[in-house]
Amino acid sequence: MSDTKPSQAERAAWRAIAHQVLDIEAQAINGLKDQIDVNFDEAVERMRATTGRIVCTGMGKSGHVMKKVAATLASTGTPALFLHPAEAIHGDLGMIVAGDLVLAASFSGRSDELTAMLPLLAERGIKMIAITGDANSPLAHHADVHLSAAIDKEACPLNLAPTASTTATLALGDALAMALLDARGFTSEDFAHLHPGGNLGRKLRRIEAVMHTEGDVPLVAEGTLLRDAVYRMSSGGFGIIGVTDSKGVLVGVLSDGDLRRLLAAPDASADALFSQPIEQLMGTQPKHVGRAERVQDALRKMEELRITGLFVCESNGEACGYVDIHDLWGGRRSLRS
Numbered sequence: 001m002s003d004t005k006p007s008q009a010e011r012a013a014w015r016a017i018a019h020q021v022l023d024i025e026a027q028a029i030n031g032l033k034d035q036i037d038v039n040f041d042e043a044v045e046r047m048r049a050t051t052g053r054i055v056c057t058g059m060g061k062s063g064h065v066m067k068k069v070a071a072t073l074a075s076t077g078t079p080a081l082f083l084h085p086a087e088a089i090h091g092d093l094g095m096i097v098a099g100d101l102v103l104a105a106s107f108s109g110r111s112d113e114l115t116a117m118l119p120l121l122a123e124r125g126i127k128m129i130a131i132t133g134d135a136n137s138p139l140a141h142h143a144d145v146h147l148s149a150a151i152d153k154e155a156c157p158l159n160l161a162p163t164a165s166t167t168a169t170l171a172l173g174d175a176l177a178m179a180l181l182d183a184r185g186f187t188s189e190d191f192a193h194l195h196p197g198g199n200l201g202r203k204l205r206r207i208e209a210v211m212h213t214e215g216d217v218p219l220v221a222e223g224t225l226l227r228d229a230v231y232r233m234s235s236g237g238f239g240i241i242g243v244t245d246s247k248g249v250l251v252g253v254l255s256d257g258d259l260r261r262l263l264a265a266p267d268a269s270a271d272a273l274f275s276q277p278i279e280q281l282m283g284t285q286p287k288h289v290g291r292a293e294r295v296q297d298a299l300r301k302m303e304e305l306r307i308t309g310l311f312v313c314e315s316n317g318e319a320c321g322y323v324d325i326h327d328l329w330g331g332r333r334s335l336r337s
Helices: 008-031 038-049 060-075 112-123 138-142 164-184 188-194 198-204 226-236 256-264 270-274 295-305 325-329
Strands: 054-058 080-082 101-106 127-132 145-148 219-221 240-244 250-255 288-290 309-313 319-324
Touching (some): 008 164, 038 164, 054 060, 060 080, 060 101, 101 164, 112 138, 226 240, 226 270, 240 319, 250 256, 250 309, 256 270
Parallel strands (some): 054 080, 101 127
Antiparallel strands (some): 309 319
């Protein structure tokens, strides 16, 4: 590593290269629009009709791209896997079974390992969709459906390293996956079932899976004196108390901020305030969410209202839980299964 600090001119040159790379790759993606034709429709239809898996394959950089395409397909409801073509022709071809469909990518369409697979796939009656940059290549000719990912040039200054071509292939793979998602009627509910872990999975969970319930919910009934309500508020640790009517319906709320404002009033008497029933002091428009709503929806509502907690209610308004922002981000306690 050189100890010489780069000059301003060198830094500017690097940034110029970065801009050029991004421009070329953006042009490569935009250029795909004119190449989307009836073959794309046919590819989506064949993928939807497949009774087995989508077997994604490719050599080198195309292989890395197809690993990601396989993962995207699998995460959006289409069973898929990646098969390395070099391993395939040395025994792993047995991973492909009747009903599977091969999705192969090669910019040149002439990768030896992929072309070696062609007669073997044909013998077994396995259909193939090919993504190439050359419609006259062996892979394109032998494919049941060919999708063009032709580009004008690579983003590499030497026009050698796969850059714009792999970006175009990835974008086309994403386009296939999203069209297939729509064709299958894949929903956010389905997505949530396939993404139970991590931050994304947490945000897709339903409120009922993370909310505090029963004795942990900071609630008091109408008629409760403020002093008792404040005691309940303090013991709950949320800085808020909800008020329910005789049927358990949430009718009001009082926060610690509300309490401070009441006590700070010029004519306030703590003894008088604490002796009043809470319904005379509470806010009558409590913010809440339904138990079937998703964590991400509750987070959005909190952000819009600039609050850090929400009561959870049944469809009839009955209070059944409480969530604060720590619960939604998984910070206060572990999420329940």
